[in-house]
Amino acid sequence: MNRKVYQRIKTIVAPHIHHTPVVASSILNDTYGTNLLFKCENFQKAGSFKIRGAVYAASAKLQRQDTNILTGHSSGNFAQALARAAGIFHKEAILIMPRNAPKVKVDAVRTYGATIIQSENSPADREEMMANYLLENPGAIFIHPSDDLDMIHGNATVAGEFLESHPVLDKIIVPVGGGGLLAGTGLAASLLSENTKVFGAEPKGADDARQSFYSGKIVPSKHPSTIADGLRTQLGKINFPIILETVHDILTVSDEEIITAMKDVYQYLKIVIEPSAAVPLAVVRKYPDIFANQNIGIIVSGGNVDLRTLRDIF
Amino acid sequence: MNRKVYQRIKTIVAPHIHHTPVVASSILNDTYGTNLLFKCENFQKAGSFKIRGAVYAASAKLQRQDTNILTGHSSGNFAQALARAAGIFHKEAILIMPRNAPKVKVDAVRTYGATIIQSENSPADREEMMANYLLENPGAIFIHPSDDLDMIHGNATVAGEFLESHPVLDKIIVPVGGGGLLAGTGLAASLLSENTKVFGAEPKGADDARQSFYSGKIVPSKHPSTIADGLRTQLGKINFPIILETVHDILTVSDEEIITAMKDVYQYLKIVIEPSAAVPLAVVRKYPDIFANQNIGIIVSGGNVDLRTLRDIF
Numbered sequence: 001m002n003r004k005v006y007q008r009i010k011t012i013v014a015p016h017i018h019h020t021p022v023v024a025s026s027i028l029n030d031t032y033g034t035n036l037l038f039k040c041e042n043f044q045k046a047g048s049f050k051i052r053g054a055v056y057a058a059s060a061k062l063q064r065q066d067t068n069i070l071t072g073h074s075s076g077n078f079a080q081a082l083a084r085a086a087g088i089f090h091k092e093a094i095l096i097m098p099r100n101a102p103k104v105k106v107d108a109v110r111t112y113g114a115t116i117i118q119s120e121n122s123p124a125d126r127e128e129m130m131a132n133y134l135l136e137n138p139g140a141i142f143i144h145p146s147d148d149l150d151m152i153h154g155n156a157t158v159a160g161e162f163l164e165s166h167p168v169l170d171k172i173i174v175p176v177g178g179g180g181l182l183a184g185t186g187l188a189a190s191l192l193s194e195n196t197k198v199f200g201a202e203p204k205g206a207d208d209a210r211q212s213f214y215s216g217k218i219v220p221s222k223h224p225s226t227i228a229d230g231l232r233t234q235l236g237k238i239n240f241p242i243i244l245e246t247v248h249d250i251l252t253v254s255d256e257e258i259i260t261a262m263k264d265v266y267q268y269l270k271i272v273i274e275p276s277a278a279v280p281l282a283v284v285r286k287y288p289d290i291f292a293n294q295n296i297g298i299i300v301s302g303g304n305v306d307l308r309t310l311r312d313i314f
Numbered sequence: 315m316n317r318k319v320y321q322r323i324k325t326i327v328a329p330h331i332h333h334t335p336v337v338a339s340s341i342l343n344d345t346y347g348t349n350l351l352f353k354c355e356n357f358q359k360a361g362s363f364k365i366r367g368a369v370y371a372a373s374a375k376l377q378r379q380d381t382n383i384l385t386g387h388s389s390g391n392f393a394q395a396l397a398r399a400a401g402i403f404h405k406e407a408i409l410i411m412p413r414n415a416p417k418v419k420v421d422a423v424r425t426y427g428a429t430i431i432q433s434e435n436s437p438a439d440r441e442e443m444m445a446n447y448l449l450e451n452p453g454a455i456f457i458h459p460s461d462d463l464d465m466i467h468g469n470a471t472v473a474g475e476f477l478e479s480h481p482v483l484d485k486i487i488v489p490v491g492g493g494g495l496l497a498g499t500g501l502a503a504s505l506l507s508e509n510t511k512v513f514g515a516e517p518k519g520a521d522d523a524r525q526s527f528y529s530g531k532i533v534p535s536k537h538p539s540t541i542a543d544g545l546r547t548q549l550g551k552i553n554f555p556i557i558l559e560t561v562h563d564i565l566t567v568s569d570e571e572i573i574t575a576m577k578d579v580y581q582y583l584k585i586v587i588e589p590s591a592a593v594p595l596a597v598v599r600k601y602p603d604i605f606a607n608q609n610i611g612i613i614v615s616g617g618n619v620d621l622r623t624l625r626d627i628f
Binding site: 021023027042043047104108111263266267269270271272273303307308310311314 | 335337341356357361418422425577580581583584585586587617621622624625628
């Protein structure tokens with residue numbers, strides 16, 4: 001990605017998304033001993049940053065091949081994002097979602113006019129159904145929720161906007177699951193800032209990205225277990241080399257530490273976020289030696305959380 | 315209040331507060347069948363609109379009489395606001411707070427450097443302790459949390475900002491407890507807009523304002539019972555004639571209706587609000603004949619809610 005490519009991506013994505021606000025809290029800054037700035041993708045259309053990748057991927061792929069159908073599999077934010085992106089381009093969306101996807105997310109996907117095919121709960125079952133669907137519908141365009149260069153490029157616009165409005169950021173921290181946001185953030189920071197280091201924040205119970213980062217090869221995610229439901233996914237093959245090249249470090253925190261950070265966000269920032277979006281702040285609290293007394297940018301990845309989940313957390 | 319007075323109030327208040335954002339949600343608009351705009355005082359300093367009144371009241375009263383001590387009684391948002399306002403004017407804050415005030419609010423007041431005197435839980439006990447304190451400290455300046463013309467004038471800047479950024483509002487709805495926000499909103503709308511009608515929104519279990527509005531005299535609030543803890547207070551004598559003159563109607567909703575609206579705000583607007591702040595949206599849902607297909611402005615009064623309260627609600 002060079003500046004010209006980035007400008008083209010931004011031009012395609014910008015009309016269809018919110019330029020999300022950046023918020024701060026003096027009490028949080030005092031508590032954490034550093035200057036924290038939060039880029040609020042929880043206020044983004046479809047409730048997370050994924051709409052950026054979905055819009056750009058749909059646009060780019062439709063330029064290469066026309067179709068009536070955009071399709072993908074997801075238990076969460078990507079399903080809502082792709083459903084909405086398909087509407088923007090007047091295409092049909094077919095989404096494979098597991099039986100145990102939260103009702104609120106399934107309802108949101110339906111509201112955007114998408115068709116849902118229910119799979120069993122395992123990622124393997126979802127992927128098999130997806131493969132079968134594509135065999136039967138060879139004209140449909142498949143978009144992967146994270147491990148796709150177009151998705152990564154669309155996701156890069158979060159950090160792009162953030163660095164344009166706040167060029168003084170010393171560090172940017174983003175949650176890492178499949179790695180699509182982290183890779184996009186790494187690319188944007190490499191391109192747009194000389195001094196901003198990018199960090200991934202990962203739950204200890206799903207630390208395949210950190211293990212892969214340190215071993216230099218992709219470590220399979222076996223039995224991921226964390227409250228941060230958006231981060232249980234396997235690190236992707238396309239994301240991985242970009243992350244190795246552009247990311248400074250990947251740090252992990254426990255679920256307990258994630259919950260503490262999440263409560264701080266509700267109490268002091270007064271914004272609704274999903275557990276995955278609290279992981280970067282938990283990392284700041286855990287590693288003061290790395291993050292104290294600087295300008296720290298946190299990408300609040302999304303706000304799609306079931307109220308029952310909140311009840312259990314509080 | 316005329317335009318010149320309003321401009322002076324605004325000039326005094328503006329440097330010490332946030333010009334809060336106005337947010338919206340297309341899903342909420344579809345669900346409620348009207349165009350809803352939310353003025354987010356939950357993002358205000360000290361977590362509610364009360365800082366506006368507290369800053370202006372402190373400033374106005376200090377111009378009339380100098381003192382080292384600003385004092386008041388409150389179980390909630392006003393305590394935080396006065397503590398913070400006192401800091402702005404480099405004065406000491408003495409606050410009488412009941413034993414059952416939420417720990418999170420007591421902690422916030424302490425963080426702002428105020429001294430807390432604990433009272434028993436009844437409003438009568440709080441007021442008696444306040445009277446005794448003022449007898450012993452005749453130089454201290456007392457500020458009432460809602461029934462005070464300076465507070466009303468400071469509060470008027472919420473609707474003032476709202477109407478300046480969104481002059482097309484057909485109606486503005488605000489929660490009513492003591493009546494300080496409703497009176498201020500009524501004054502601002504009368505002054506700044508020819509076509510905007512102001513509505514009060516009140517819990518059924520604490521409907522002294524509606525009863526007073528319809529009977530033309532203040533009806534005492536006996537045993538108020540509602541989840542909207544900020545709205546259990548008695549309508550004030552100074553607010554009442556202003557409300558009679560400037561407010562179009564006061565409508566009531568049940569606690570169940572308040573909770574439904576509150577969940578919608580968390581789910582679709584992704585902002586943290588306290589139960590009192592959900593009452594206006596509940597009124598919109600209950601009275602579609604009055605509010606459908608218009609530009610409806612809602613003042614989100616505050617976001618100071620205990621996470622345990624949220625747990626019980628969700």
